[in-house]
Structure formats: C-alpha cells, structure tokens
Amino acid sequence: xxxxxxxxxxxxxxxxxxxxxxxxxxxxxxxxxxxxxxxxxxxxxxxxxxxxxxxxxxxxxxxxxxxxxxxxxxxxxxxxxxxxxxxxxxxxxxxxxxxxxxxxxxxxxxxxxxxxxxxxxxxxxxxxxxxxxxxxxxxxxxxxxxxxxxxxxxxxxxxxxxxxxxxxxxxxxxxxxxxxxxxxxxxxxxxxxxxxxxxxxxxxxxxxxxxxxxxxxxxxxxxxxxxxxxxxxxxxxxxxxxxxxxxxxxxxxxxxxxxxxxxxxxxxxxxxxxxxxxxxxx
Amino acid sequence: xxxxxxxxxxxxxxxxxxxxxxxxxxxxxxxxxxxxxxxxxxxxxxxxxxxxxxxxxxxxxxxxxxxxxxxxxxxxxxxxxxxxxxxxxxxxxxxxxxxxxxxxxxxxxxxxxxxxxxxxxxxxxxxxxxxxxxxxxxxxxxxxxxxxxxxxxxxxxxxxxxxxxxxxxxxxxxxxxxxxxxxxxxxxxxxxxxxxxxxxxxxxxxxxxxxxxxxxxxxxxxxxxxxxxxxxxxxxxxxxxxxxxxxxxxxxxxxxxxxxxxxxxxxxxxxxxxxxxxxxxxxxxxxxxxxxxxxxxxxxxxxxxxxxxxxxxxxxxxxxxxxxxxxxxxxxxxxxxxxxxxxxxxxxxxxxxxxxxxxxx
Numbered sequence: 001x002x003x004x005x006x007x008x009x010x011x012x013x014x015x016x017x018x019x020x021x022x023x024x025x026x027x028x029x030x031x032x033x034x035x036x037x038x039x040x041x042x043x044x045x046x047x048x049x050x051x052x053x054x055x056x057x058x059x060x061x062x063x064x065x066x067x068x069x070x071x072x073x074x075x076x077x078x079x080x081x082x083x084x085x086x087x088x089x090x091x092x093x094x095x096x097x098x099x100x101x102x103x104x105x106x107x108x109x110x111x112x113x114x115x116x117x118x119x120x121x122x123x124x125x126x127x128x129x130x131x132x133x134x135x136x137x138x139x140x141x142x143x144x145x146x147x148x149x150x151x152x153x154x155x156x157x158x159x160x161x162x163x164x165x166x167x168x169x170x171x172x173x174x175x176x177x178x179x180x181x182x183x184x185x186x187x188x189x190x191x192x193x194x195x196x197x198x199x200x201x202x203x204x205x206x207x208x209x210x211x212x213x214x215x216x217x218x219x220x221x222x223x224x225x226x227x228x229x230x231x232x233x234x235x236x237x238x239x240x241x242x243x244x245x246x247x248x249x250x251x252x253x254x255x256x257x258x259x260x261x262x263x264x265x266x267x268x269x270x271x272x273x274x275x276x277x278x279x280x281x282x
Numbered sequence: 283x284x285x286x287x288x289x290x291x292x293x294x295x296x297x298x299x300x301x302x303x304x305x306x307x308x309x310x311x312x313x314x315x316x317x318x319x320x321x322x323x324x325x326x327x328x329x330x331x332x333x334x335x336x337x338x339x340x341x342x343x344x345x346x347x348x349x350x351x352x353x354x355x356x357x358x359x360x361x362x363x364x365x366x367x368x369x370x371x372x373x374x375x376x377x378x379x380x381x382x383x384x385x386x387x388x389x390x391x392x393x394x395x396x397x398x399x400x401x402x403x404x405x406x407x408x409x410x411x412x413x414x415x416x417x418x419x420x421x422x423x424x425x426x427x428x429x430x431x432x433x434x435x436x437x438x439x440x441x442x443x444x445x446x447x448x449x450x451x452x453x454x455x456x457x458x459x460x461x462x463x464x465x466x467x468x469x470x471x472x473x474x475x476x477x478x479x480x481x482x483x484x485x486x487x488x489x490x491x492x493x494x495x496x497x498x499x500x501x502x503x504x505x506x507x508x509x510x511x512x513x514x515x516x517x518x519x520x521x522x523x524x525x526x527x528x529x530x531x532x533x534x535x536x537x538x539x540x541x542x543x544x545x546x547x548x549x550x551x552x553x554x555x556x557x558x559x560x561x562x563x564x565x566x567x568x569x570x571x572x573x574x575x576x577x578x579x580x581x582x583x584x585x586x587x588x589x590x591x592x593x594x595x596x597x598x599x600x601x602x603x604x605x606x607x608x609x610x611x612x613x614x615x616x617x618x619x620x621x622x623x624x625x626x627x628x629x630x631x632x633x634x635x636x637x638x639x640x641x642x643x
Contacts, residue, residue, distance in 0.1 A: 030390075037386040041377035116371020120434065123337050123369070124390045125362040281340045 027133075030126045034134025039141060049142040055100060056093045056150050063216065064089055071218070081218065086159045091169065091242035092215040094147050098173045099210065099235070101139040102181040103202055106188030109135075110195045113188065122281065132273040136181025140174045147173075162248030168255075169245035172262050176238050179265030182273035189280040213239045237261035283442055283480045284313035284336060288345035291331050291504075305331040307504035308345060315441070316478025318468075320485055320495030322606060324618055328504035329484035330370065333446050336482070337367050350442050363391065366440035368431045370447050376420040380411060383419060384433055391438035398437075405433040408470070409463055425456035429463060436467055439475065443468075445483035449490060461494055488606045488618060500610060507613050512606060519612045520604035521551045522578025524585070528569045529597045537569035540594045544573050547588050549581040578603070 042048060068085045081088040112118040121131060147170060151161055184202070191197035210216065212226065213235035219227050230236045241258020249255070291306040306328040313319055321329045334340045336349050338358040347354045350364035374383045381402050388398030406412045409429045414422060422430065428448070435443055445464070449457040464481070471479040485491050491498050492512045500508040500515070508515055524544075528536045541553055551574040575581040578601035589596045610618040 033386060033389045036389075037375070037378070037382070040379070040382050040386075041375075044379065112375060114371070115376060116369045116373050117375045119339065119369050119371065120367075120373030123339055123362060123365075123367045124387070125359050125392075126390055281334070 027127050027130055030130030031134045031137070034121075034126065034130050035137050035141075038135055038138035042138070042142060049145055052097070052101065052142050053146050053149060056097050056146060057153075059093055059096065059216075060089075060150065060154070067217070084158055084160075086154055086157050087247060088218075088243060090150065090154050090159050091246040092239060093150055094143075094169070094173065094246075095213075095235070095239050095242055096210065096215060097146055097150075098140070098143050098177050099180060099206065101143050102136055102177040103184045103206055105135050105139050105181045106184035106186075106198060106202075109185055109188040110192065110198060113192050119281075122277070128274050128277050129270055131277065132182040132185055132270055133178055135185060136178040137174065139181055140177050143173070143177070144170055160248075162246065165245040165248045165250055168250060169242050172238065172241060172245065172255075172258055175259075175266050176262035179262070179267070179269030182266075182269035186269075186273045186276035189276045192280070209233060209235050212236065215239050234261035234265050238265075283315045283317070284311060284347070284349050284482065286311045286336070286345065286347040289332065289335060289342055289347050290344045291328075291335060291340065292343045305504055306335070306342075309501075309504070309506055311499065311506065311509075313480060313482060315480055318481045318483075318494065318496045319499060320483050320491035320497070321499045321501055322485060322488070322491040322610075322618075323501035325486060327501045329486075329501055330446055331504075332501070333444055333482070333484055337365060337444055338362055363438075364440060364442060366435035366438070366443040368435040368443070368445045368448055370450065372419070372427045373431050373434050374419040374427065376418070378419050379416050380419060380422070380430060381406065381415045383430070384437060387434045387437040393438070401437060402433075405436060408467065409433050425452060425459065428452060428456070428460055432460065432464060432467070436471075439471055440479075441471075441475075441477050442480045442482070445481065447484055447486070449485070449487065457490070461490075465494075486618070492606050498606065500606075500613065502610075502614055508609065515606065515609045516604045517576060520608035521574045521576050522581070522604060523554070523602040524573045524575050524578050524582055524599065525602065526571050526573070526585075526599045527597050528571070529595045530569075536594055537571055539592065540571055540589060540596065541573075543588050543592050543594060544571065544585055547575075547581060547585045549576040549578075549584070551575050 064086070067081075067089060071081055071085065109118060112121075151159065151166065155161065187201055188195075188198055191201065212219070212230045212233045214220075214230060215235070219230050219236075237254070237257045238261050240254040241252075241256075241261075244250075244252040244254045244258075287310055288308040289306060289311070290304075290308050293303040293305055295301040295303060309328075309332055311332075321332065323329050331340070335342050335354060336347055338354050338361050341355060349361045352360040352364070354361050374380070378386075381399075384402035384405060385395075385398045388401050389395065393401060403412075406415055409432060411426060411429055411433065414426055414430075419427065419430065432445075432448075435445075448464070449460055452460060468479045468481060471477075483490075483495070496511065498508075498510065498512045498515055499506055508519065510518070526540065528540055544550055544553065554572045554574050573585075575585075582599055582601055586596060586599065607618045610616070
C-alpha cells in the first residue's frame with residue numbers, strides 16, 4: 001500500500017448497465033457462474049485433482065485384491081459378483097468417489113461462512129438453488145476426470161468399457177451428487193457455530209450408507225436384516241444402477257430405480273439446502 | 283432511496299420467549315438519493331441487524347422496508363440487483379485470484395464476460411490493486427482485502443452502497459486510505475452516471491461518523507434516538523464546552539461572579555462544573571469554571587465582554603467542540619465507548635466476525 005493516495009480519479013469508462021434479468025435461463029446462467037467461480041481455484045491448482053485420485057486408487061489397489069482373493073474363485077462370488085470382480089468393483093469406486101467428493105463440499109463452505117464470502121454470495125442477485133447446484137457440480141468435474149483415469153487404469157485388468165453406459169452412469173452420478181452436495185451444504189450451514197460437528201455428522205452417516213449399499217462387499221452374503229436395511233438406502237439403487245450401466249445394460253430395471261433414487265436425492269437435497277440457506281441468515 | 287416503517291427484528295434464543303433478543307424495535311428511516319448516512323451506536327445496538335434487513339440478508343420480523351424502489355421481502359432479487367454491499371467480513375473467496383473474483387462478481391450482476399473483465403481491471407486500477415491482480419485473496423494484506431471488498435461492492439456501479447463497519451480492524455492510515463477511495467469512487471460515479479450515489483454505513487467509530495457522514499443516525503437498543511447532521515446533533519444535544527480560569531489572586535468570589543455573568547450571556551446552557559479552586563502545575567491556584575453553551579465560538583467573545591464590564595478578571599478561556607460521544611452521553615446518560623450490549627450481535631450469528639480467524643477446513 002502506498003503511503004499517500006495519489007491516484008487520479010478514474011472515471012468508470014464502462015458504465016455497467018445493470019438489467020435485472022430473471023428466469024428463464026437465469027438458473028442455468030447463475031449455476032454456470034457459480035460453477036466457473038468454484039472451478040477456478042481447481043484449475044489454477046490442478047494438483048488437488050490428482051490428490052483426489054489417492055482414495056480410489058488405494059481402494060482399487062488394496063481392497064480390490066482382497067475382494068478377488070476372498071470371493072473371486074468361489075461359487076458365491078461367481079453368483080454375486082459375476083465373472084469379473086473388477087466389473088463389479090470399479091463402478092463402486094466411482095460411486096464412492098462421488099459420495100466422498102460431494103459430501104465434503106460443505107467443508108469448503110465452513111471457511112467462507114467465517115470470512116464473509118458466503119454472505120457476499122447471498123447478497124448478490126443469484127438464485128439460491130444455483131449456489132447449491134453450482135457447488136455440487138464443481139465437485140463433479142474432478143470426479144469425472146478421476147473416473148476416466150480409474151477406468152483407463154483398470155482396462156488392462158480385464159475391465160470392459162461400455163462407453164454409452166459409462167456416460168449415462170456419470171450423468172446419473174452427477175444428479176445424485178447434486179443431492180448429496182446440497183445436503184452437505186445444508187449440514188455446513190446447520191453446524192456453522194460448531195464446525196467440528198460437520199465431520200462428526202458426515203463420517204457418522206457416510207460409512208453406514210456405504211456399507212449398506214453393497215458398494216464394498218456384496219450384501220447378498222450378509223444377514224437378512226442388512227438386506228432389508230439396504231432396501232431403504234438410496235445409495236444402493238445408485239450402486240446397482242452404475243453396475244448395470246458400466247456393464248452396458250442401459251435398459252435394465254435397476255437403471256430405472258437408480259434414476260429414481262438419484263432424482264429423489266437431488267430433489268430432497270435441494271429442498272433441504274434452499275430451506276436451510278434461507279433460514280441460515282435468521 | 284430507503285424507506286422503512288416500524289422495521290423490527292427479534293431473534294429467538296431457544297424456546298424461551300422471555301429470552302428473545304429484540305435487536306431492532308420499530309425503526310423508521312428515510313434516506314434520500316445521494317445522502318451519506320452513518321448509523322452510529324454501541325455494539326449490539328441493532329445497526330448491523332438493520333443493515334442486514336435492508337440488504338435482504340435477513341427477513342424483518344415485522345414492519346416494512348423499501349430499498350432502491352423495491353420491497354426487501356417481496357422483491358429481494360430486485361433489491362440485490364440495485365445495491366452494493368460491503369459486509370463486516372471479507373467478501374472474496376480466499377482461494378480466488380483477485381481479478382477472477384471481481385470478474386465473477388461482475389458476471390453475477392449481469393455483465394457479459396468482456397465487460398466484466400474490463401470493469402474488474404478498471405476497479406483494480408482505481409483502488410490501487412493492479413499489482414495484486416493475480417494474487418490469491420488469502421495472500422492480501424488487511425487493507426488490500428478491504429479495498430477488494432469495496433471493489434466488489436461497486437462492480438455494478440450501484441446507486442446505493444451499504445458499508446457495514448467498513449474500517450473495523452484497519453489501522454488509521456488504512457482507514458483514511460479506504461475513505462479516500464470510497465469518496466473518490468462516489469464522486470466518479472456521480473460524474474459518470476449523473477446520478478448521486480447514496481451511501482449508508484454503520485460504524486462505532488465516532489470520528490468516522492463525525493467526519494465522513496453528512497447525516498448521523500444514532501441507534502441504541504434497537505431504536506433511532508437521534509437523526510441529524512453531526513454538527514446539529516452536537517450543537518443541539520451537547521453544545522460547546524467553554525472553560526475559563528480566573529486569575530489566582532481573584533479568589534472564589536470572582537469565579538462565582540463569573541458564573542453569574544455567564545448565566546446572563548446569550549447562548550448559555552448550563553454550568554457543568556461549579557467553580558473549583560486549585561488546579562495543579564501551571565494553573566495552580568487558578569479557579570476554573572466550566573460552562574456548556576450553544577455556539578461556543580460566538581458565546582465566548584460575548585462572555586468576555588460581559589466579564590470585562592462586570593470587572594471579573596478572566597485569565598484563560600477555551601472552547602471545546604463536543605464529540606458525538608458527548609451527544610450519545612447527553613441522549614442516554616452513557617458513554618458510547620462503554621455502552622456495548624453484545625447480545626443482539628451474538629444472536630445475529632451469521633454476521634461474520636470482523637477479523638476472522640483462519641481455521642483449516
């Protein structure tokens with residue numbers, strides 16, 4: 001900062017004519033602005049995307065072989081997992097990456113809540129849902145990049161890629177991710193006074209959801225009550241749908257149920273998120 | 283530009299109604315286009331809560347507020363489009379580059395990509411932030427961050443700008459610098475658009491309200507207790523202090539006599555300190571008389587002439603201009619410096635701390 005302010009007055013050469021334009025298309029435009037804004041630091045620091053690959057790779061490298069070892073050769077394994085364990089496990093990893101990525105969006109918000117950056121967004125003429133959708137989609141961009149890497153890495157291990165199914169699968173994950181991201185955002189707002197609570201709640205919820213989705217280990221070999229519990233877990237339907245899609249089976253009924261679960265999660269997430277946001281300032 | 287009627291905000295604390303914080307209790311406020319208004323009051327007086335209602339950040343419990351022609355509850359989006367806002371905290375995302383964040387703001391307010399970029403460059407130049415263009419916000423100094431906040435508030439050249447404790451946490455130099463910028467931007471905006479720019483700020487710095495604002499609204503316990511120019515408030519509510527000493531040899535009688543003379547001179551308000559003998563050091567033995575008067579500068583010559591005529595030997599005389607603290611004292615019986623009531627602001631939990639601590643997330 002200079003000692004004396006000697007700047008000559010600068011006339012605003014561009015006089016920004018502000019035309020308050022609203023719907024339709026406003027939501028898409030606002031979401032785009034939020035998405036681009038959120039993505040900029042990621043683009044400037046792509047290392048974070050690489051870092052995000054650690055978790056899926058660890059699971060593939062350390063958990064995958066155990067799965068192959070314990071179930072790969074058995075008849076149960078044959079029945080449940082199908083011929084190729086990787087065909088069963090790789091979609092799980094993609095769902096897991098989405099789940100972890102989007103459920104932690106709220107954590108980024110915690111700091112912005114303290115500084116005033118979030119308040120700045122609330123006072124701006126942005127539709128409230130664009131804040132939720134834009135942030136959740138921001139998490140999806142690196143996830144898609146990571147998914148591509150995971151799939152490419154697994155091709156030599158006998159993983160068969162069905163491109164159309166994979167694209168639809170990622171779209172399904174994006175819809176599901178918007179829901180989870182919005183819930184994460186709402187959680188951050190709800191616990192803003194004790195921010196450590198964010199991680200307590202996130203961790204407490206995420207592991208039961210994951211295990212009861214049959215993501216890591218097949219539920220078919222588990223007790224009956226777990227199978228019943230998993231019926232109420234939307235994540236299970238998403239996982240099943242992803243497996244069908246990555247097997248190239250676009251018309252399977254499980255895919256339909258997966259969409260129902262993903263859309264329902266997104267609708268509930270957005271409703272809870274917007275409600276929490278509107279109330280958060282009171 | 284702003285019109286509120288019985289604007290009220292209660293914050294519920296738990297379920298116990300008796301603990302509800304009445305942060306703002308029925309404020310009527312009218313601000314005309316082009317005014318520069320300071321809302322002054324102790325911590326917890328309801329300044330920030332009022333501002334947050336006017337900027338659509340919180341909904342009023344009752345009452346109405348029309349800002350820039352639109353109702354804050356019915357048409358929050360229209361209000362948001364028309365106002366600039368600089369909050370207590372720093373509005374820029376800490377991971378963002380300075381120029382990116384400003385461009386994003388421009389886009390939010392409806393500028394196309396190129397215009398937003400150009401407007402960002404323009405603001406960086408006029409706020410002397412061009413050197414920090416591609417720096418990360420988290421690497422900026424406090425003063426730089428504050429100027430970036432102002433830039434963000436002005437990105438769409440609003441005709442109404444809200445500043446919530448703009449200079450809290452800044453050192454005096456940075457504070458003066460910030461005000462130079464704000465006032466210059468205001469003048470520029472007038473020159474460019476031909477439209478006056480209205481500024482509403484909250485502050486608990488007396489001198490800030492005193493020197494910067496053209497009008498001061500004093501708020502206490504969620505109510506407006508005074509509203510006028512700083513000059514008028516001081517003249518009407520506090521009055522000037524005139525302090526005189528009588529020569530040491532003249533004795534106590536001379537001082538009492540002087541007090542009698544002072545009472546009869548036009549502009550006299552009250553004797554705030556009856557003649558006291560003593561004093562130390564230089565003035566040892568002198569008798570001091572303390573008088574409050576309207577227009578002290580005019581009162582003093584009159585008083586001196588009257589004292590001469592009455593044969594009272596006045597040795598020294600001083601006029602003290604009152605501060606807004608004297609005004610607050612006259613209004614409430616409390617000093618602004620110690621009148622804090624943190625409850626209301628604590629309940630207003632989403633207001634970011636003025637100096638946020640960094641906590642890793």
